[in-house]
Amino acid sequence: MKVGVPREIKEDEYRIALRPVGAELLTREGHSVLVERGAGAGSGHADEEYERAGARIVSGPDALYGEAELILKVKEPQAPELDRLRAEHTVFGFFHFAASRELTERSLRAGYAAMAYETLFDAHGRLPLLTPMSEVAGRLAIQEGAKHLEAPMGGRGLLLGGVPGVEPANVVVLGAGVVGTNAARVAAGMGANVTLLDLNLERLRQLEELLPANVSTLYSDPHAIASSVMRADLVVGAVLLPGRRAPRLVSADLVRRMKPGSVIVDVSIDQGGCIETARPTTHRAPTYVVDGVVHYCVTNMPGAVGRTSTHALCNATLPYVRRLAALGTKAFAELDAGHAAALNLQGGKITSPDVAGAFPDLPHV
Numbered sequence: 001m002k003v004g005v006p007r008e009i010k011e012d013e014y015r016i017a018l019r020p021v022g023a024e025l026l027t028r029e030g031h032s033v034l035v036e037r038g039a040g041a042g043s044g045h046a047d048e049e050y051e052r053a054g055a056r057i058v059s060g061p062d063a064l065y066g067e068a069e070l071i072l073k074v075k076e077p078q079a080p081e082l083d084r085l086r087a088e089h090t091v092f093g094f095f096h097f098a099a100s101r102e103l104t105e106r107s108l109r110a111g112y113a114a115m116a117y118e119t120l121f122d123a124h125g126r127l128p129l130l131t132p133m134s135e136v137a138g139r140l141a142i143q144e145g146a147k148h149l150e151a152p153m154g155g156r157g158l159l160l161g162g163v164p165g166v167e168p169a170n171v172v173v174l175g176a177g178v179v180g181t182n183a184a185r186v187a188a189g190m191g192a193n194v195t196l197l198d199l200n201l202e203r204l205r206q207l208e209e210l211l212p213a214n215v216s217t218l219y220s221d222p223h224a225i226a227s228s229v230m231r232a233d234l235v236v237g238a239v240l241l242p243g244r245r246a247p248r249l250v251s252a253d254l255v256r257r258m259k260p261g262s263v264i265v266d267v268s269i270d271q272g273g274c275i276e277t278a279r280p281t282t283h284r285a286p287t288y289v290v291d292g293v294v295h296y297c298v299t300n301m302p303g304a305v306g307r308t309s310t311h312a313l314c315n316a317t318l319p320y321v322r323r324l325a326a327l328g329t330k331a332f333a334e335l336d337a338g339h340a341a342a343l344n345l346q347g348g349k350i351t352s353p354d355v356a357g358a359f360p361d362l363p364h365v
Helices: 020-028 047-052 060-068 078-086 101-110 131-148 178-189 201-210 222-231 252-256 265-271 301-327 328-332 353-358
Strands: 002-005 032-036 057-058 070-072 092-095 113-116 170-174 193-198 215-219 234-239 263-266 287-290 291-294 343-347
Touching: 002 057, 002 060, 020 032, 020 301, 047 057, 057 060, 057 178, 070 113, 070 301, 078 101, 078 291, 092 301, 101 343, 113 215, 113 328, 131 263, 131 265, 131 291, 170 178, 170 222, 178 193, 178 215, 178 234, 193 201, 193 222, 201 215, 201 291, 222 252, 234 265, 252 328, 263 265, 301 328, 301 353, 328 343
Parallel strands: 002 032, 002 070, 032 057, 070 092, 092 113, 170 193, 170 234, 193 215, 234 263, 263 291
Antiparallel strands: 113 343, 287 291
């Protein structure tokens, strides 16, 4: 199979979907690997590394999309990329269709097969390709939240962990999945008072045993959310419903009642956000203020640490990439329910029930 790896063009996206070792293994297995010139620069991989691994460097996206059959990407196709995609293409990457009707409609018109990292399940019901980026995003959420609590960044002027004689900041994490657990662990390590909310009591029991004493767990109901958010200095939105739009847990009215200079980091923004006042931002312009509350809603948070994120992502994706290249889209999706769940669109129709549920008026199987 001809495998193409384009340069990511989403703003401030420094990851690449295949490392040189992946190109070498695919080449050994009889596939042709095309890498767009400069695609690996943001993650520390020069064109020469890919050439030594057996890949062919192509000069631009037209050449790559014109020849490749399987496109490996990190982020969802941007407008110029959608113009190049055709029915004979399979794209393997992150999409988050439920958060974007425009992306879904344009992808359906292009007719390509969309194989989504974020909805692929393993035999244990886990999300092996989303997990490493959730780990990165959860840790970054606290790093960025702590920075934006500083007064020059518009925050309340708080040090997250305080100092002797001065109380630490209050951090509230909505969701105890991979993002939330990593956020809570880092915030606790920095000395903050952390409240972690979730609907899964068994998960909260497990985390009560694993996390430090400065993390309190709380069952997530509307009253608990409201009281926690109003006393918070930093709120991290970490809610995930795989393939679906994130539920709105914090209303605009509740944001108005938060402390002036407090900070929201909505990691759920890729799936539409769990805060009513959240809207997508970029690394170049990461924040805005609503009712005195700083909002950080960058849609590709792990992209800022391209070297770490590329290694973490490719460690997880490479076995699936090799399988997909060897079998083709149809046979890959037929392996089991977890592989089938990765196929979100094909032939101009939505194949994922969750995406179809978000857009019931669009063509679906």
